[in-house]
Amino acid sequence: MMATLFFLALFLLGLLLALRPLLGPKEPFPEPPRREELLRELEVLKEEVEALEGEEKKRALARMVEVERLLEGYRPPAPRPFRPWPVALVLGAVVLLGVGLWRYTLPRLPGETTVTQRQEARELKALADKARRTGEVEDLLAWGRRAYELQAFDQAAEAYLEVLKKDPKNVEAVRRVGILLFMGGRPEEARIFLEIAQGADPEAAEGWLFLGNLYFQEGRMQEAIAAWEKYLEAGGEAKERVEALIAMAKAQAQGGKDGRSVYEARCAACHGLQGEGGVGPRLKGNPILKVPEAVREIVLQGRGTMPAVPLSEEELEALLGYLGSL
Numbered sequence: 645m646m647a648t649l650f651f652l653a654l655f656l657l658g659l660l661l662a663l664r665p666l667l668g669p670k671e672p673f674p675e676p677p678r679r680e681e682l683l684r685e686l687e688v689l690k691e692e693v694e695a696l697e698g699e700e701k702k703r704a705l706a707r708m709v710e711v712e713r714l715l716e717g718y719r720p721p722a723p724r725p726f727r728p729w730p731v732a733l734v735l736g737a738v739v740l741l742g743v744g745l746w747r748y749t750l751p752r753l754p755g756e757t758t759v760t761q762r763q764e765a766r767e768l769k770a771l772a773d774k775a776r777r778t779g780e781v782e783d784l785l786a787w788g789r790r791a792y793e794l795q796a797f798d799q800a801a802e803a804y805l806e807v808l809k810k811d812p813k814n815v816e817a818v819r820r821v822g823i824l825l826f827m828g829g830r831p832e833e834a835r836i837f838l839e840i841a842q843g844a845d846p847e848a849a850e851g852w853l854f855l856g857n858l859y860f861q862e863g864r865m866q867e868a869i870a871a872w873e874k875y876l877e878a879g880g881e882a883k884e885r886v887e888a889l890i891a892m893a894k895a896q897a898q899g900g901k902d903g904r905s906v907y908e909a910r911c912a913a914c915h916g917l918q919g920e921g922g923v924g925p926r927l928k929g930n931p932i933l934k935v936p937e938a939v940r941e942i943v944l945q946g947r948g949t950m951p952a953v954p955l956s957e958e959e960l961e962a963l964l965g966y967l968g969s970l
């Protein structure tokens with residue numbers, strides 16, 4: 645609070661100093677109409693002087709000199725010399741104070757200040773520079789870990805792939821590359837990496853979590869359940885969430901045989917519990933259901949934004965039967 649007031653006061657002071665030339669008293673300036681009059685008088689005097697003689701000519705000349713002198717006063721004032729340094733100093737001070745005010749006193753989201761974000765970016769860049777310079781596995785790992793923590797996944801992938809080139813047996817790198825592949829939507833390759841990694845280091849909980857997610861996505865419930873149970877054994881942190889996942893997978897594995905449960909487990913999220921539609925189009929009363937071969941094709945291959953849903957032949961039969969009754 646004190647800092648806010650302090651910076652605010654300094655900021656206003658700086659602003660005042662910077663603006664003072666604009667606010668100050670105006671330069672004295674003669675009133676314009678007189679000037680025109682004097683110029684006209686001068687013209688007349690010039691003509692008269694031509695025609696006049698003796699004393700009168702002298703008097704007219706004297707008047708001309710007087711008028712000229714008066715006109716002198718109306719010359720536009722010489723521009724004040726521009727002194728850049730004081731202005732630059734004051735402006736600099738204002739900018740600095742403004743930045744200070746903005747940086748230290750504006751309210752921010754908890755834990756998410758731009759300051760820490762900038763620090764993190766700088767830290768990450770330093771780690772990346774060092775890793776690229778030395779090419780040492782340790783440095784690459786340090787970079788990859790920090791990038792992964794900060795969710796800079798492109799950099800994490802770059803770092804861990806580089807580790808794998810140097811040390812193909814590095815389990816952490818194999819596991820993280822697997823996770824990154826999975827997150828990048830490449831489950832086939834991800835599975836290869838994750839299975840190798842978890843075989844080599846079954847203590848690494850995060851690998852089990854993602855492997856379970858992967859199996860679940862592929863519809864391999866028993867394997868998903870096994871992987872998530874290993875996650876819990878390894879002491880993974882997201883205990884409650886994973887227990888719920890296991891319960892869901894168990895329900896799906898058991899009820900997987902009748903069409904309704906298959907539908908609820910694999911289709912309802914997008915097409916609605918009663919087939920009323922949602923992310924995906926309405927299925928209830930949809931003429932496409934009269935063509936089971938088309939539905940089979942769509943389910944197994946996916947279509948447009950609908951992903952392929954791998955099902956066993958048994959599940960598919962049950963599902964098609966259920967859809968026919970919708």
Ligand code: HEC
Binds near residue numbers: 911914927932951953
């Ligand atoms: C992730 C969401 C999602 C899931 C899960 C999903 N669908 Fe779809 N489905 C869609 C979307 C989106 C479309 C529209 C695709 C397009 O044509 O671009 C669609 C289209 C369809 C169509 C074609 C409808 C028409 O009128 O053309 C059928 C049939 C269908 N889905 C059946 C199923 C079945 C059966 C399941 C479960 C095994 C399922 N979907 C699971 C999202 C999903």
